[in-house]
Amino acid sequence: MNPLIVLIRKELKVEFRSLQGIVSSALLSFMILMTFKFSMSLDSSFEGTGVLWSVILLTGLGLITHISTRESERGTFELLKLSSITRYQLFLGRMAGSLLLLWILSTIITILYVILFENQFGNNLPLAYLVVLVGCVGIAAVGTLAASTATPLHGGWMITSLFSIPILLFTVIEASLRATDSLITNDSDFQLAFMLLILYNLAFVTGGAWLSELSE
Amino acid sequence: MIKLNAFFKSFGPKKVLRGLNLETESGEIVTLVGNNGSGKTTLLRILTTLDVPDSYNIAEIDGFDLSTNREEVRSRIGYLSHNPPYYPELTGVENLKFWLDLNSIENSEEKARNLLAQVGLISFSDDLSGNYSRGMIQRLGFSMAISHSPTTLLLDEPFTGLDSEGTEIIKELLLKQKEDGCSIVIVSHDELSYSDRTIKLERGEIA
Numbered sequence: 001m002n003p004l005i006v007l008i009r010k011e012l013k014v015e016f017r018s019l020q021g022i023v024s025s026a027l028l029s030f031m032i033l034m035t036f037k038f039s040m041s042l043d044s045s046f047e048g049t050g051v052l053w054s055v056i057l058l059t060g061l062g063l064i065t066h067i068s069t070r071e072s073e074r075g076t077f078e079l080l081k082l083s084s085i086t087r088y089q090l091f092l093g094r095m096a097g098s099l100l101l102l103w104i105l106s107t108i109i110t111i112l113y114v115i116l117f118e119n120q121f122g123n124n125l126p127l128a129y130l131v132v133l134v135g136c137v138g139i140a141a142v143g144t145l146a147a148s149t150a151t152p153l154h155g156g157w158m159i160t161s162l163f164s165i166p167i168l169l170f171t172v173i174e175a176s177l178r179a180t181d182s183l184i185t186n187d188s189d190f191q192l193a194f195m196l197l198i199l200y201n202l203a204f205v206t207g208g209a210w211l212s213e214l215s216e
Numbered sequence: 217m218i219k220l221n222a223f224f225k226s227f228g229p230k231k232v233l234r235g236l237n238l239e240t241e242s243g244e245i246v247t248l249v250g251n252n253g254s255g256k257t258t259l260l261r262i263l264t265t266l267d268v269p270d271s272y273n274i275a276e277i278d279g280f281d282l283s284t285n286r287e288e289v290r291s292r293i294g295y296l297s298h299n300p301p302y303y304p305e306l307t308g309v310e311n312l313k314f315w316l317d318l319n320s321i322e323n324s325e326e327k328a329r330n331l332l333a334q335v336g337l338i339s340f341s342d343d344l345s346g347n348y349s350r351g352m353i354q355r356l357g358f359s360m361a362i363s364h365s366p367t368t369l370l371l372d373e374p375f376t377g378l379d380s381e382g383t384e385i386i387k388e389l390l391l392k393q394k395e396d397g398c399s400i401v402i403v404s405h406d407e408l409s410y411s412d413r414t415i416k417l418e419r420g421e422i423a
Contacts (some may be wrong), residue, residue, distance in 0.1 A: 074302070077410075082265075
């Protein structure tokens with residue numbers, strides 16, 4: 001069996017039997033969205049998807065850090081390192097496992113966002129959801145790489161966020177934000193922003209695999 | 217077979233291994249004894265490629281260099297750490313099957329059940345490993361260490377938490393591995409009667 005599939009299946013089994021990561025991240029997302037909802041209730045001119053991407057970035061990184069910290073604290077990260085698979089396979093397998101869980105989380109966030117802030121996307125909602133799913137690839141790649149390096153250290157969960165947020169903010173998040181905002185305003189920026197998002201994702205996934213191999 | 221010559225490792229200013237020389241033959245059981253902090257576990261971790269040595273003349277397992285042929289080395293070693301890692305959300309058989317699948321070993325489910333039977337855990341194989349006792353985790357860890365037929369077994373205090381039955385089972389399995397030509401290094405606080413050689417480490421050197 002392909003090691004990537006083995007790692008993904010393991011990650012899903014571990015998460016769905018404990019529900020520690022998904023449930024707590026979804027609850028945190030709901031609370032952050034509610035906070036934004038109350039704080040912005042007086043601003044009737046509010047438009048844009050900054051809130052959506054802030055919640056996906058923060059709770060998504062929290063979920064990835066949780067997965068990595070759990071692996072590190074149990075010593076199972078060392079077990080994975082002892083297997084005969086290559087380091088880039090290990091990175092891709094761990095990233096893919098995190099990505100699937102991130103997709104579930106971001107689906108919940110998108111639904112909550114549409115319910116709480118109304119459907120600003122109109123008929124473009126499926127396209128907006130596609131951008132969310134694609135945007136999660138970059139978050140999973142950078143988050144997994146940062147968490148793998150940082151979680152064995154003291155305060156690793158904080159270092160993961162401090163390292164990942166600046167990198168993601170001016171790349172994946174900015175491109176995603178432009179893409180989803182253009183779906184609201186119906187301007188022509190969408191294709192360019194979406195293309196840029198795919199390029200950032202490619203760079204982070206291949207870069208992450210390369211750096212993992214280099215760490216060997 | 218392990219071959220180490222002039223092997224050094226430090227953690228900051230603390231020199232943990234000082235010019236260590238060690239050779240083991242296939243089918244040989246070597247026990248490493250020594251006080252806490254003498255470098256036993258560090259040596260094992262470096263042999264597994266989890267840590268890196270500072271310098272050495274020779275550091276090989278089955279002729280493969282520890283630094284330049286890491287994947288080859290990893291495929292040849294079985295390692296049981298002091299606290300064997302496992303996924304408590306998975307059953308005993310799922311833990312073992314995951315490890316076998318990750319190492320691309322065919323018929324993983326059948327082989328996993330067979331290994332659990334050997335370590336006396338077959339009746340608990342479908343129980344969540346999170347409910348296992350310390351001794352059962354140790355048996356599970358040992359079955360993972362020998363599952364991919366390694367040529368070198370590195371065991372860090374393998375008898376921790378085991379009852380007399382468990383100790384006897386692991387001992388029998390160790391002797392079987394020895395018969396099959398496996399080179400075995402055991403870190404222990406006590407000397408083992410069936411060990412071919414006992415080496416005492418003192419402050420990173422062979423005493």
